[in-house]
Amino acid sequence: MIKLITFDLDNTLWNSDPVLAKAETVLYSWLEKNCPELASRFSVEAIRDYKAAIANDNPALLHRVSALRLEVLRIALLDVGYASDAAEQQAKQAFQVFHAARQQVTLFEHAEHLLKSLSLQYQLAALTNGNADVSIIGLDRYFDFALTAEEIGKQKPHPDMFLAALEKAEVEAAEVIHIGDHPEQDIMGAHGAGLHTIWVNFDETPWDSDLVEGHDAAPGKVANCLTEIPKLIGQIENSLIK
Template sequence: MGEPLKAVLFDLDNTLTDRTKSIAKYSEIFLEDFRCQLVEPVTSAWLVDKILTVDQGGYGGHEHRCHLLSELPIWKKTPTPESLLAHWFSHFPHCPVAMEGLYDMLEALKRKGLKLGVITNGKDHVQRAKISALNIESYFDCIVTSGEVGIKKPAAEIFHLAVGKLGLNAEEVVYLGDHPINDYYGAYHAGLKAIWLEGYLPWPSGVVQSSSTIKGLSEIVPLVFKK
């Protein structure tokens, strides 16, 4: 990877968390809480499919997702999009499911003596609740959310802010995320060594393909220390 590495920074959703499995976990709560308002029994698998369709990997927009859910033909009494949005923010942050290999990866990187951190777009209390629910706060030397600092990925400033909190230079830090633009190219243009986690969002046509790609968290340790 070139220069000696001293830290790895991560995206959160669909990088450290498995968003599809997290939505499946949330759907069970949703069906229980709204059971009396449904026309007929709805399966969790059906609901997960509908949520995933409008969620778009977390980039579909919260208000848009809840508006479309309120229009599904499943309601005896249709809840307002606002009530669905409130339900989402009350429960989804506490439903994260760890991405496969998460804990082994964090342990391995810490044993190597690397600093670790998170850069994530989203409301500060929501993103921190997910990290807390996964019980992984202790692994991180910094957590930077767009909601806290008022800067969103792919802006270089949010990457530089996190690197500064670690007391390092950009070229000493690797960043891993699933979004081709917000994560990979955001980090790349900020001077970090960027890695794309493939399989969750399509690579945009007409954009130069990433030079460093993995398909699972188990690949990150050998890639980071590749000579």
């Protein structure tokens, strides 16, 4: 039977696009007041481009979104004339501003009720490539643990995060369902690690078989609304009994 359910966070339990956009705006306002030299040279869009360039030059940082953003701020501050120590200190303060704003999420309808009900029956874990923090958001009451690409060192769809979750929960892959919105990172990744999958597909987008190596990598179940998930979990469990 199913013993662990793992959840992706961004765009599975909330819409991350407005959250990140707002966090970048909050950060930029802070930079205007506290690091005007940087704000006068870089717009929000220019900082995004700068971030992409630094990520391209430092592939290891692609799996560490917090470290990447911190490095972007540090190097940008150096570029506009800050001394090394001052740049490092200001970058840390700026990142803290961004990180706090990044946690101000609005859950999708039914998300908290879903987590609450499932947490009474299963172990729950959060698996994210981003830097959302369930303890700051206030969802840690439902999750037994959370893993990030930052700490694992690899992003989904790499199997390491899924395998780390199995080890931490002391379960087998066949006893786990992963729930997420991203076809490659969540569904292909979890399938590759041997987990059952539920694809959160609010837009009812057709599954693109070109993304996968074979038909078997398609999602085990598809949820067009979070309220469908308990029923889909039950279907997976019933299939295991048979």
